[in-house]
Amino acid sequence: MKNKKTILTIMVICIILVIIITLIILSIKKDNKPEPNVTPSNRIETAEEKNTREIEELKGMGETSRMQFYVSKYISYLEEGDYESAYNLLYDEFKQNYFKTQEEFTTYVKNKYSDIITLDYEKTERLGPYYVVTLNFKDLINDTKNYTQLFVLKENGFNDFVLSFQAE
């Protein structure tokens, strides 16, 4: 009878220990997962991974930095020649008003911006949930292509935003 009780106690302890060890292992495994911003050099980051990484970056930023991040993201698409992604970031009604097709947008962008874009963020103003970012574009080769452009943004969530700009 006494032996039976001891065996039972030992079994309970063993079960508890197994649960604890399993939880610890799970926790360690989770912690050891590669950081979202660490991309293995031998493969290309997927869109989902990139989005996750950017969201993590954005979580640590203030609202002004986030707006600048969004505008930079848009400009990067232009620099990379990824006009479709840049076009998709535009607010629908803005597209309807100024660039009904992606082709129109691409033509505008190619005429407007230099090949090498140098940016200078002048200021970011907030109007309720809207942000107006004033951006100075500088062309190091051709001075006549220096100008200021306003960007209007609305953030719906991290890395979830729409924008428009002075289409002049």
Added chain:
Amino acid sequence: MRADFILKMKDFWRKNKTKIIIALLIWLVIVIINYILKNINVEITPKTTYEPHTAIMDDSNVPEKLQNPIEELISKYINYCNNKEYENAYNMLSYDCKNQLYPNIEDFKTYIDSVFDEKKAYYIQDYSNEKDTYIYSVCIFEDMLATGLTGSEVEYYEEKFVIRNNNGNLELSIREYIGKQDVQNVYEDEYMKISIENMVQTYENQVYTVKITNRCEYPIVLANGSEAKEILLGLKNESRNVKDLPRGGIVIYENQTKTYELKFTKFFDENETAQKLIFNAVRVLNSYSGREELRQKELDNAVKLYSIEIEL
């Protein structure tokens, strides 16, 4: 030696069995709670400095249960205005606001057309909260996301909307209209009778409707801009000058009765209350020309110069 160690361990186990099991169980509970907390997905939303339901004046907050209904109410009203659904927008206004500001819908249409000359965007910001009355600053501007501010600058029209929670029923007033009070205070003497009919409170001003009857044969000048403090609103610790005097001042001739609206700066959320109307320079004159060069002569020949205070 080994047998001795085992015996000691067994003895220790026997004595502390319960404590050890309890300690293990507590540890298990802590580990499980920690694991659960780590794995809860808390949705983090971007932090901004935009707090639409926190009052600019004193950082007080609109009750949480009213925040969404207020947003929906304003959104519905602005949508009606944008779509030129005049009647629907008009019907959303409180009875008192409609009666006072726009007794007929045609005037309201003119107002809507002037503010919503094109499709407008807007945002709200709680400005001040007083008991069940919530004053929001509503900024109305061109839909800058749709235009990208192309060919324009950041410009907006700002107006205060007043939302009163009347037993769960939200009443909307525009153009900072708060309400109307009957006053019915009368002053009389041998020269005139002044009757204060009512007071309209907007967020920034109090406007008193005053009926003045001249009972004598002489012209009476209550204000013509020739003196600094002709008509005042008396508060406990200060007096405030009347604003926007009518052109030509307040002059009542023999047997005339005229009604004026006297406007004073008196914010709705101020602690001080208005106590009296002061007519500081009542001039009963033998003759009045309104000409600057004759002013002193007319004063020198005055029948009576005095001041009046009417309690509110």
